[in-house]
Amino acid sequence: MNGVSISPLMVAEPISGYNIGTMTEERWVEVLVDNPGVATDDSAQPPVPGIRAEEEKLYTYRVPDGLEVKAGDILSVPFASQILGGVAIRLLRQPPTNVAVNRIRDIEDVVAKEFFRDSYWKLMERVSEYYFTPLIKVIRTALPPGLLGRSQSRIRLKPENIPNGAEVFLDSAAREILQILKTQQNGDYSIKFLRPKVRGFNRGKKQLLQRGWIESYLELPRHSRPKTKPAVTLLEDGSYLELTKRQQEILKVLRDNRGDLWLSELMEICKTTLPTLKTLQQKGCIAIQDREILRKEQSPDIAADRAKTLTPDQTQALETIVSLNGFATVLLHGVTGSGKTEVYLQAIDPIIQQGKSALVLVPEIGLTPQLTDRFRARFGSKVDVYHSALSQGERYDTWRQMLVKEPQIIIGTRSAVFAPLPNLGLIILDEEHDSSFKQDSPIPTYHARKVATWRAELENCPLVLGSATPSLESWIDSNSQLPHSVETRLIASLPNRVNSRPLPPVEVVDMRQELQQGNRSIFSRKLQAALQELEERQQQGILFIHRRGHSTFVSCRSCGFVMECPNCDVSLTYHYHEGEEAQLLQCHYCNYTQIQPKSCPECGSPYLKFFGSGTQRVEQELAKQFPNLTSIRFDSDTTRHKGAHRDLLTKFVNGEANLLIGTQMLTKGLDIPQVTLVGVIAADGLLHLSDYRASERAFQTLTQVAGRCGRGDDPGKVIIQTYTPEHPVIEAVEKHDYESFIQVELEQREALNYPPYGRLILLRLSSVDAIEVQNAAQIIAVSLSSGEGYEILGPAPATILRVANRFRWQILLKFEPNVLPKMPDWEQVRQICPSSVSMTIDVDPLNMM
DNA sequence: AGCACGCCGACT
DNA sequence: GTCGGCGTGCTC
Numbered sequence: 014m015n016g017v018s019i020s021p022l023m024v025a026e027p028i029s030g031y032n033i034g035t036m037t038e039e040r041w042v043e044v045l046v047d048n049p050g051v052a053t054d055d056s057a058q059p060p061v062p063g064i065r066a067e068e069e070k071l072y073t074y075r076v077p078d079g080l081e082v083k084a085g086d087i088l089s090v091p092f093a094s095q096i097l098g099g100v101a102i103r104l105l106r107q108p109p110t111n112v113a114v115n116r117i118r119d120i121e122d123v124v125a126k127e128f129f130r131d132s133y134w135k136l137m138e139r140v141s142e143y144y145f146t147p148l149i150k151v152i153r154t155a156l157p158p159g160l161l162g163r164s165q166s167r168i169r170l171k172p173e174n175i176p177n178g179a180e181v182f183l184d185s186a187a188r189e190i191l192q193i194l195k196t197q198q199n200g201d202y203s204i205k206f207l208r209p210k211v212r213g214f215n216r217g218k219k220q221l222l223q224r225g226w227i228e229s230y231l232e233l234p235r236h237s238r239p240k241t242k243p244a245v246t247l248l249e250d251g252s253y254l255e256l257t258k259r260q261q262e263i264l265k266v267l268r269d270n271r272g273d274l275w276l277s278e279l280m281e282i283c284k285t286t287l288p289t290l291k292t293l294q295q296k297g298c299i300a301i302q303d304r305e306i307l308r309k310e311q312s313p314d315i316a317a318d319r320a321k322t323l324t325p326d327q328t329q330a331l332e333t334i335v336s337l338n339g340f341a342t343v344l345l346h347g348v349t350g351s352g353k354t355e356v357y358l359q360a361i362d363p364i365i366q367q368g369k370s371a372l373v374l375v376p377e378i379g380l381t382p383q384l385t386d387r388f389r390a391r392f393g394s395k396v397d398v399y400h401s402a403l404s405q406g407e408r409y410d411t412w413r414q415m416l417v418k419e420p421q422i423i424i425g426t427r428s429a430v431f432a433p434l435p436n437l438g439l440i441i442l443d444e445e446h447d448s449s450f451k452q453d454s455p456i457p458t459y460h461a462r463k464v465a466t467w468r469a470e471l472e473n474c475p476l477v478l479g480s481a482t483p484s485l486e487s488w489i490d491s492n493s494q495l496p497h498s499v500e501t502r503l504i505a506s507l508p509n510r511v512n513s514r515p516l517p518p519v520e521v522v523d524m525r526q527e528l529q530q531g532n533r534s535i536f537s538r539k540l541q542a543a544l545q546e547l548e549e550r551q552q553q554g555i556l557f558i559h560r561r562g563h564s565t566f567v568s569c570r571s572c573g574f575v576m577e578c579p580n581c582d583v584s585l586t587y588h589y590h591e592g593e594e595a596q597l598l599q600c601h602y603c604n605y606t607q608i609q610p611k612s613c614p615e616c617g618s619p620y621l622k623f624f625g626s627g628t629q630r631v632e633q634e635l636a637k638q639f640p641n642l643t644s645i646r647f648d649s650d651t652t653r654h655k656g657a658h659r660d661l662l663t664k665f666v667n668g669e670a671n672l673l674i675g676t677q678m679l680t681k682g683l684d685i686p687q688v689t690l691v692g693v694i695a696a697d698g699l700l701h702l703s704d705y706r707a708s709e710r711a712f713q714t715l716t717q718v719a720g721r722c723g724r725g726d727d728p729g730k731v732i733i734q735t736y737t738p739e740h741p742v743i744e745a746v747e748k749h750d751y752e753s754f755i756q757v758e759l760e761q762r763e764a765l766n767y768p769p770y771g772r773l774i775l776l777r778l779s780s781v782d783a784i785e786v787q788n789a790a791q792i793i794a795v796s797l798s799s800g801e802g803y804e805i806l807g808p809a810p811a812t813i814l815r816v817a818n819r820f821r822w823q824i825l826l827k828f829e830p831n832v833l834p835k836m837p838d839w840e841q842v843r844q845i846c847p848s849s850v851s852m853t854i855d856v857d858p859l860n861m862m
Numbered sequence: 863a864g865c866a867c868g869c870c871g872a873c874t
Numbered sequence: 875g876t877c878g879g880c881g882t883g884c885t886c
Contacts, residue, residue, distance in 0.1 A: 044886080049863090072886035093885045094863055109886080117886055166863060204863070213879090215864080231863095848881085 040076040041105040042120065044090055045069060047098040047149050047161045069148050071102055073109045077119045085127030087160055089234060091118050096234055098124070098161025100152060124236050125160060128416050128433055132471040136431075139467050144457035145839050145854045151457055155431035157412045159405050162234025168207070168218065170200025174225045186217030194227070203232075237409035241303035245279050245290065247272035248300055259285070260293055267299065276301060307414060308406040310398060318390035320359055327356050330505035334360045334439075337475040340501065342466060344445075344487050345479040347507030348516060348749070349720020350684075353479045354384065356507075357441050358391050360477065365395065365420045369438025369474075373424045374461055376447035376681055382659040383684055384443075385424055392422055399425035399432060402655065427452060430461040430468060437472045440465050444681060445478040445487055446713050451859045458855045462487070481720060481751075482713040485762065486769040488755055510724075517691070517722050517729035519747045523738045524695075535626055535634050540692050540732045544635075547671060547690055548642050552727065554690030556674045557718045558631050559698040561648040562586035565625030567598065567609070571618035578605050582815045588650075589629050603817040631674050631694055647675030680717040686725030691718055696735040700742060703812065704861040705767045708742050712754055715746045766804075766827055768857070774803075775858035776824040776842075777811075780850040783820040789850040790822040796845050802834030803827060812862045825861075 074090055076082045086101040108114050129137075137155065141148045153161055170191075183191070189211045194200040208214045221227045247267040256264070263283050267274060280286065293299045323331060326347075334343055334356070347353045361371045375384060388396045399411050415423060415434050423432045427450055442450070442465050450461040462478065469476035478487050510516065522537040532538055547554050566584035567576045576585045578600035585598035587609065596609040612619045623630075628648045635644055645651075645661055652658050665673050666685055673679060699711040715733065723729025735743055745754035763770045776793065780786040790808035797805050804827045811821035828834050839854065846852045 041886095046886085048885080070886095074886060090886085092863095093865080095885095112886055164863090208863095 040082070041073050041108055041117070042076055042082050042088075043071040043073050043102045043105065043109075044088060044099040044120075045102050045149055045152075046072050046090060046092055047153065047163070048092060072099075073105070073112060073117055074120045075117050076104075080120060080123060082120065082123060083127045085129040086123050087125040087156070089121040089124055089162060089236075091121055094166065094231070096121055096162070096164035096231070098163060098234070100129075100149075101127075124162065130435065133433060135471050136464070136468055139471075140457055140459055140464060143463075144459055144856050146457035150455075154428065154457060154459075155433075157237065157405070157408045159235070159237040159409065162236045164234050165203050165205065165232045166229060167201060167203045167232055168194070168221075168227045168229045170194045171226055171228055172200065183220060184213075184217065186211055186213035187220045188217075190214070190217045190221060191226070200227075204229075237405055239305045239410070239413065240308055240406060242306050243276035243301055244304040245274050245276050246300045246302065248298055256296075256298075259289070260298075263289070263293065264298060307410045308404070309410065310403060310407055312385070312389060315386050315390045317393070318387070320362070320391075321352075321355050323355065323359070324352065324507075324509070324511060326507045326509060327352055327511075330356050330507060331359050333503055333505045334475060334477055335363055339473045340470045340475065341503060342469065342476045342478060342501065343503045343505055344483055345477055345505050345507070346483055346751075347479065347481060348510060349481045349717065350510040350514065350516075350724045351481070351507035352511040353443070353507065354387055355511075357443070357477070357479070358388070360441070361392070361422060361439060364438035365392065365422070367438060368420050369436050370420050370434040371422045371439045371441065372429065372432055372434060372437060372465075373422060374429060374440070374442045374450070374465065375424060375426060376444045376449045377426065377678070382662065388422060388424060395420065396422045396424060399423055399429045401426065401428065427459075427461045430464045437468070437474050439474055440469050440476045441479065442476065443479045445480045446482050446484040447681070448710070448859045451857070453855065453858075453860050454853060456853055458853070458858070460857055460859075463857070482716050483755075484769075485709060485755065485759060489759065489769060514723060515728065516749050517719060517731050519719055519731040519733060519749070521738045521743055521747050522732060522734045524734050524736050534638065535631065535694060536638065536692075537732070537734050540734065541638070543690050543692070543730060543732055544639055544642065548639060551671070552689045553665070553668070553670075553685070553687045554672050554692065555679060555688055555718070555721055556631055556635070556644075556672055556692045556694060557676075557679065558626065558628055558674070558694040559676060559714075560586070560625070560627040561650055561676050562588050562599065562601070562627035562629055565627065567621055567623055569613035569615060569618055570620040570622050572613060572616040574613055574615040576610075576614075578603065580605055580815070580818045582813050586627065587623055589633065602813065626694065628674050628676060635672065635674070642672060643670040644672040644674050645670045647673050647679050649676070649678065652678065677714065679721065680714055683721050684724060685721070687727070688722045688724065689727045689729045691722040691729070691731045693718060693731075693733040693735075696733050696743060697737060700735070700737060700740055705762070705765070706859065706861075709758060711742045712745055712751075715742070716749075716751070719746065766830060770830045772828040772830075773858055774826040774828075775855040775861065776826070777821065777853045777855060778808075778823065778846070778850055779819040779821045781819055782849060783815075785847065786820050786822045786850055789845075789847055789852075790824060792845055793842055793852075794824050796842055797824065797826065797837045799841065800835045800837035802829055802832045804829075823861075 072090070072092075082088070082101050082104065084101050084103050088099045088101055089096055090099050108117065137148060137151050140146070141151045190207065193207060193210065194202060211217060218227070218229075222229065245267065247264065263279070263285060266279065266283055276290070279290070290299065290301065294301050330345055330347070337343070345353055345356065357373065364371050373388070385396065385398055397411050397414065399408065403411065412433065415421070415432050418435050421434070423429060423434060425432060442462055445462055452458050452460075465476055480487070520539060522539050524537065527537050534541070536544065544554075565586055567587050568574065576598055577583065578585055581600055581602045583600060583602055585607070586601055588597045588599050590596060597606050598609050599606045610621075613621060628646050632644055632646050635642060645665055647661055652661065662683075664670060668687075693715065696711070696715060699714055700707065702710070719731040722731060733743065733746065737743070741754070741757065745751070762768065767773070778786050778790050778793070780789070787808075794805055794808045806825040806827060808822050808824045811823050814820055843852065
């Protein structure tokens with residue numbers, strides 16, 4: 014049996030030094046409540062470590078007899094008419110003076126025992142400060158979902174109290190409520206759902222309550238709880254007691270299994286029933302107790318694997334990392350296929366030996382199956398994954414498991430940077446240039462790389478940033494004049510691939526010439542020849558296209574009308590569904606879907622034309638021109654369900670298809686040795702995006718996708734198709750020349766004060782009312798002049814003004830480098846912003862659309 | 863979530 | 875002058 018006992022979770026020191034009193038003494042606790050309202054405060058609070066009193070309001074509660082509360086516990090507290098989650102901040106021996114004692118309420122429950130250590134609290138506070146986010150919201154993102162529970166109030170129909178035909182005497186609101194309630198079997202709905210559906214809801218509800226036709230009740234928060242299973246333990250040998258033969262047999266089975274079995278296992282082996290075992294329990298021979306079990310993502314069994322021999326470059330990089338004692342960051346710049354993962358594995362090994370834990374952060378879950386398998390092969394059950402695709406139970410259990418002091422390795426995405434590992438010895442952030450480490454919404458709009466840097470500093474451990482195409486931020490740390498800057502920064506390089514394999518040659522094809530010479534296919538003659546060769550040799554390849562779907566827009570040949578999304582200012586993408594009669598048009602911003610019309614809705618012409626190509630189109634064209642080549646489509650349409658990534662990749666690795674056709678998703682860390690061809694169908698979609706980061710992103714994506722080939726014994730080849738072969742990004746990718754590309758790019762950024770030189774803060778404003786946002790943006794822009802050290806760009810409408818029926822405006826603050834700025838008065842800005850307009854402050858924005 | 867409070871427009 | 879709608883702030 015493999016029960017895991019998670020005993021004292023206590024890894025933390027109390028946040029404050031207050032001792033709790035005895036059971037008879039009255040005890041109070043100050044709580045940071047997860048209150049949906051804005052956390053602004055006027056009254057002065059006593060200073061509490063870890064809490065900025067001027068911004069976060071604390072509420073005092075009484076601790077009832079029979080409950081033990083410590084600082085750092087997650088609590089359930091009554092708040093007005095609801096039950097909310099909260100964090101115990103500090104204990105008081107005396108009641109507070111600023112609030113009447115008779116108004117103080119009792120704590121409802123302790124949900125989780127304390128776990129916040131000093132350094133963890135400091136991390137929370139630093140994130141809160143840097144990203145202008147209330148502390149409780151930072152805590153909310155750091156904790157597994159469902160831990161800070163919230164009650165829900167609901168109403169329920171009481172049909173037995175409703176006389177026939179009496180509805181006529183009610184007003185319209187009450188009648189509407191009744192009507193909705195009756196649509197459901199048990200007439201039960203949440204207030205949250207009903208209120209926006211009925212005008213004058215409060216009035217109507219009051220009427221119905223007075224007559225007793227409905228009742229209201231509070232649904233208590235459903236917290237994640239440990240899953241338990243009954244287990245049987247042998248207590249007494251039992252030989253001196255008078256036992257039946259049957260009972261003795263059962264005890265023998267238990268004894269043979271080291272005196273411990275799951276109840277279900279024991280009943281199965283002995284073919285016995287629960288009453289029989291209960292009798293044994295009464296005689297004091299055995300104990301039946303619930304024991305915690307861990308819900309974990311099931312992974313296939315993996316053959317164990319030993320450390321590989323390193324190249325001299327790898328050895329040097331490894332030495333740089335393992336020689337570090339305490340905080341430092343190492344940028345591991347290794348070309349694609351240079352064996353960064355092996356360096357990670359060998360860097361983690363001594364950390365585990367020392368009894369410490371390691372945190373490995375990866376961009377997206379798409380690439381984790383391969384990486385996770387390699388870690389499991391090396392470290393076995395010490396490896397756990399943590400990401401948002403886990404079920405709530407799995408996430409909660411893994412999170413609790415992390416609190417145990419045993420050395421472990423956690424592999425996770427962005428949010429795992431908050432993994433509460435008590436003795437962290439190393440943080441690795443792989444593919445550090447990847448933009449999925451940045452959260453766009455909700456606040457805090459944190460970048461896991463930045464948070465990881467702070468975390469490493471606070472835990473006093475090294476941080477390794479790995480990439481073949483490092484971000485400009487990591488390449489030069491320009492922020493040294495800002496607080497929390499990196500003090501020790503090292504670079505380790507892996508300039509060559511393992512086993513002396515060369516980087517694949519990159520050929521650029523000018524698609525303008527193809528067209529001139531009469532080739533109207535989406536495949537150039539060079540790519541066609543390469544595909545032909547692939548077919549003859551039965552090899553495998555990858556085709557990359559930057560969009561999913563079939564065609565990027567559908568337009569009428571007669572009148573030029575373009576099919577557009579009714580909710581967003583974008584054209585609809587055509588999606589082809591094989592075997593279906595009707596084909597669909599889909600919006601990639603709000604997911605609006607409609608059937609492809611047979612004729613133009615504007616002029617009625619039946620001649621509709623599809624422009625631009627996506628993954629589906631490539632798939633179709635391939636099937637048409639190369640019927641003998643088989644393919645797998647790998648994009649967010651085909652990898653949506655759980656385990657789909659792994660399934661599709663396994664099929665490909667097993668040689669069940671010649672080609673993998675996909676989007677960005679397949680640029681990320683895929684390591685399949687037999688790939689000998691990479692084709693980029695159209696690089697132009699990547700090159701001409703309108704923000705200051707477009708070149709950097711295009712270079713990274715193209716280099717990464719090119720790096721997927723030639724990793725095995727057969728040499729590889731990359732073909733990039735484009736209409737602008739003279740573009741500097743294309744030239745740099747062709748020459749595999751990261752350093753000169755980055756030099757040019759850095760010079761341009763410096764000239765314009767863009768990151769990594771000047772910092773940016775983006776204010777995003779949106780509303781259903783087009784005029785209201787625009788006005789709000791104007792007023793806010795004016796109020797932003799209260800600060801100093803930055804330039805205000807805008808307000809300007811967002812690149813796509815309307816998404817999901819909301820109009821979006823933005824204001825960009827560009828900070829001068831080398832000047833400590835005076836921030837605008839955000840509190841004032843928030844007050845100026847009307848409630849109908851939603852505003853988010855995006856610090857260090859990556860996505861400017 | 864739900865109540866108190868306060869502002870403003872429609873009616874006695 | 876008063877009633878009742880709804881927008882805003884507060885809850886230990």
